Amino acid sequence: MNTREAPTRPRTETAPDRVPHVPDELLLDVRGLRIEYGQGDAARTAVDGVDLALRRGEIVALVGESGSGKSTLAKSIIGLLPAAARRTAGSIVLGDTNLTDAREKDLEKIRGVRIGLVPQDPGASLDPVRTIGSQLAEVFRLHRDGPRRSRRSVRADVIRLLDLVGIDRPEERLKQYPHELSGGLKQRVLIAIAFSLQPELLIADEPTSALDVTVQARVLDVFERLAREFGTAVVFVTHDLAVATDHAVRIVVMRRGRIVEDRPVADILAEPEDEYTARLLEEASPHPRAEARLVSVAGPGATPAIEVRGLTRDFDRAGEHHRAVDGVSFGIAQGTTFSLVGESGSGKSTTARMILRLLDPTAGQVLIQGEDVTSVSGDQKRELWRSLQLVYQNPDSALDPRLPVRKIVGEPLLNYRIGTRVERDGRVADLLEQVGLAPGLAGKRPLELSGGQRQRVAIARALALGARTLVLDEALSALDVLTQAQILRLLEDLQQDLGLTYLFISHDLHVVERISTTVGVMRRGQLVETGPTADVFGNPASEYTRLLLDSNPGHRLRALTDSRSTAALSSSR
Incomplete structure (x- = not known):
């Protein structure tokens, strides 16, 4: 190996103080x-x-x-x-x-x-x-x-x-x-x-x-x-x-x-x-949800798209009892986005799995469009999944790498025996257009697509059967900030055009603030705070919520955004 003349530090036995801080070296x-x-x-x-x-x-x-x-x-x-x-x-x-x-x-x-x-x-x-x-x-x-x-x-x-x-x-x-x-x-x-x-x-x-x-x-x-x-x-x-x-x-x-x-x-x-x-920097800066999007497509007193009452889930492992979700209750108005946030192990994903009926609750109720689905099984679950679908965290593992995009998106239609082959092909083409994918990508396989394109394919597949409620479990966590912004805009546009309802689960509070109508904060299986996004982020009632917000990265970006907003307000007066 060759060497280049440069100052070096002494290397001794692995004592904790052996590395001096020489910032100019x-x-x-x-x-x-x-x-x-x-x-x-x-x-x-x-x-x-x-x-x-x-x-x-x-x-x-x-x-x-x-x-x-x-x-x-x-x-x-x-x-x-x-x-x-x-x-x-x-x-x-x-x-x-x-x-x-x-x-x-x-x-x-x-x-x-x-x-x-x-x-x-x-x-x-x-x-x-x-x-x-x-x-x-x-x-x-x-x-x-x-x-x-x-x-x-x-x-x-x-x-x-x-x-x-x-x-x-x-x-x-x-x-x-x-x-x-x-x-x-x-x-x-x-x-x-x-x-x-x-x-x-x-x-x-x-x-x-x-x-x-x-x-x-x-x-x-x-x-x-x-x-x-x-x-x-x-x-x-x-x-x-x-x-x-x-x-x-x-x-x-x-x-x-x-x-x-x-x-x-x-x-x-x-x-x-x-x-x-x-x-x-623009996409990474705080983007509070626009006021115009706070309006539900349903009027006052309308049936919630999702409602859970006293939802509880216990696990017994190696003789130890663990309560993962403890008496959680909330409702999501049709056409809005409700986000669940909290640390790993707080019960967010377990709650989502019970709502999707992928996991049986120990106690409580799950209502979808006012219908109690807590105990559905077999064909009833299949029917439920026509209207309620999951968008996974990682499209790499959620999409079959052997299949082209057209088959991945059309697979639910085939499984539910919907339409003729020509009709299914037409539906797939419409779905790809709806999520902003070029027709030429229909023959590509997942590995030939970017991360953002793969997530668009996952969203198209979730909408194939006509679902109006989507559960998105960390669906943007693997994407870079610019791709995240593109998918967020797609989700907002689809919500406006189709009246979709989202249950959004994420540890990224910047994304949550941007997309959510209302927010629920979970800790140790319990819902410690719920409310409109602006209230929860602007004036949290729970000490734990304040801890989450204080830990949220981007303090310097938020300070910069606040100072520019103040300057813009002053110049407009």
């Missing part, structure tokens, strides 16, 4: 990097001539929509590009070490020791059949430096790491398996693993996209503390500009493989130089 230097997928005429450029510099202790956010090249850039730094990708130009230097042409065996010595990776999905990254303690201890065994360490010494380091990333009762957690931890705790375990050997650089690839706001805030605080106390540099890959503006020092905006803007957060917020950055 260059750590990572990427120059003219070009990454391509495929070869010849089929080659596609994912990263196109990128320059990126990072100093010790600096948190830099890489932002951009899906396909912008941000994840490819991050993976190229740590040498984890897929086999189909190759570097065709440029260099990568970490401290005094040139990684550009490093061999795999050399990169293996650097990964974990000098560069740590925090992946996006903790569920897929932790071994489900091994305890948390054994997975953390393995890092010290794989990267043994110096004499063999005792089990007691390794255990002490593992406990210290769990405590460092804010995991309570670390001694107990050592014996637990991943399925016994919440999403936030699993993500913090991954941070502990990535930081176990105190690397100079942490690469975090969308590490909080699936977490609720309170857990997200705690996880992001860990990154800030590591940067502040140990001088660890962090490359934070995210599509969430609200998160980036709150926690990063600099924002690097990527589009179509190129960096279009690389500046301090304050400068970008004050005046973005690139039109694309301005669009990202």
